[in-house]
Amino acid sequence: MAGMRKKKAVKTHKGDQTKALILETALDIFRERGYEETTMRAIAEKAGVSLGNAYYYFRSKEYLIQAFYQRLHDEHLAASLPALENKDNLKARLLTVMRLRIDIMKPYHHFAGVLFKTAAHPESPLNPFSDESDPVREASIQLFARVVEGTTARIPKDLKGELPYLLWVYQMGIVLFWIHDPSRGHRRTYRLVDHTVDLLDKLIHLASNPFMRPLRKQALRLVEEIREALPDDDDEKEER
Amino acid sequence: MAGMRKKKAVKTHKGDQTKALILETALDIFRERGYEETTMRAIAEKAGVSLGNAYYYFRSKEYLIQAFYQRLHDEHLAASLPALENKDNLKARLLTVMRLRIDIMKPYHHFAGVLFKTAAHPESPLNPFSDESDPVREASIQLFARVVEGTTARIPKDLKGELPYLLWVYQMGIVLFWIHDPSRGHRRTYRLVDHTVDLLDKLIHLASNPFMRPLRKQALRLVEEIREALPDDDDEKEER
DNA sequence: GCGCTTAGTTGAACGTGTTCAAATTCAGCT
DNA sequence: AGCTGAATTTGAACACGTTCAACTAAGCGC
Secondary structure: OOOOOOOOOOOOOHHHHHHHHHHHHHHHHHHHHOOOOOOHHHHHHHHOOOHHHHHHHOOOHHHHHHHHHHHHHHHHHHHHHHHHOOOOOHHHHHHHHHHHHHHHHHHHHHHOHHHHOOOOOOOOOOOOOOHHHHHHHHHHHHHHHHHHHOOOOOOOHHHHHHHHHHHHHHHHHHHHHHHHOOOHHHHHHHHHHHHHHHHHHHHHHHHHOHHHHHHHHHHHHHHHHHHHHOOOOOOOOOOO | OOOOOOOOHHHOOHHHHHHHHHHHHHHHHHHHHOOOOOOHHHHHHHHOOOHHHHHHHOOOHHHHHHHHHHHHHHHHHHHHHHHHOOOOOHHHHHHHHHHHHHHHHHHHHHHOHHHHOOOOOOOOOOOOOOHHHHHHHHHHHHHHHHHHHOOOOOOOHHHHHHHHHHHHHHHHHHHHHHHHOOOHHHHHHHHHHHHHHHHHHHHHHHHHOHHHHHHHHHHHHHHHHHHHHOOOOOOOOOOO
């Protein structure tokens, strides 16, 4: 154990360091060996803590991924902000952000399966609609809000409001594809991003046409309906 | 054990019966207690076979769900065919099939989470793009092909060709929503189906407009690209 | 009937995620 | 320094999915 500072240096509750240590160790092994192949015992051992201790900080193995999610987003954001500065058209901005997403995730490809495994499970902390992933989700959507805001395109207000969310969903789709993409360097995913961004750009402009107003309204009403139904479990009566 | 036929009645390799018995038992308990809460030991015990024997017929617990998938489809098909007979417009046909899907799945709602859990995991047999679920997937798409075929609407050939697949994907989206839908009687899902079918119908007609040809072509090229990239793992070199 | 091969079946054992009561360390207080 | 409650840490124990070497039963050629 290096670094034995005394004094009042224990401002950062000791636990925080341990928690960070465990997470780092876990991600290391995940990256090397994949998720399923990594045991909690291995993580604890390599981190130099007991098995139970790992569970003190992470309620389950899945919660380690939740933390990984958070980190992915942080890196993505950090890479995106500067890259967006000198671009003002929607297509270029979206393309930039999407490509960066793949770049960031690359090192984790062969363990990324678990991101979506369980991701759709209602009770899982990984479920992107669950309360537990609320902060990450919100932050992710926020990034797309920036993409849209900094654009010069004329987009009707109603669409502009929902667009960040829609783009976030789009991103999840791309990630899903990426997970299944075995092509070298994930070139297929990059190509798909290129093409879909191009198409999306066109669709957005089409949808912005006054002529399309009624259909657009209808579609947006639908999106809203889905959004408000999914996240909050107000009817959660447990029909046992 | 009732029914002890002798003679040459053993045409149906004994194993088939055992396999069926295990599956039935498993689904029973799944429905009652959910997937995670059902242990392989409980299944084996209730089915009156040994634990190892269950594994002789189902390579893993997940494979039981694969079988369940198959059964879901069979029931869905059986219910859909007669219901489609007297309908010839796309909207009504699609609506019928989609509503029946929810009807069929209803009894399994609180264990259905696992359908999508793992479903996106590349190596899982549940992954709807995997080779293992090939037959079920193909059959499912086939059902939507029937929906489209029996319609009077004028739909361009290129779109008509991809439509069954697109509708199958749409159905997966609805199922995903349904899994998360806690509303009584799943009324929200039914409502969503109503609204999305309405919208889809309009979109299909819009996309069929000659004016839309270029955009449609582009979108369809994209769909093809995705389809051919996903199922076959030709680049599967394992980058270890 | 007899040996042989295949199909079917068994249960003990293993590895892993998770739990928990108990032990230890820490921070603030007197 | 000594005390106290909270935070942290431990490792044994448990339950479950899965594996596997061994056993039994069934069909088949002779």
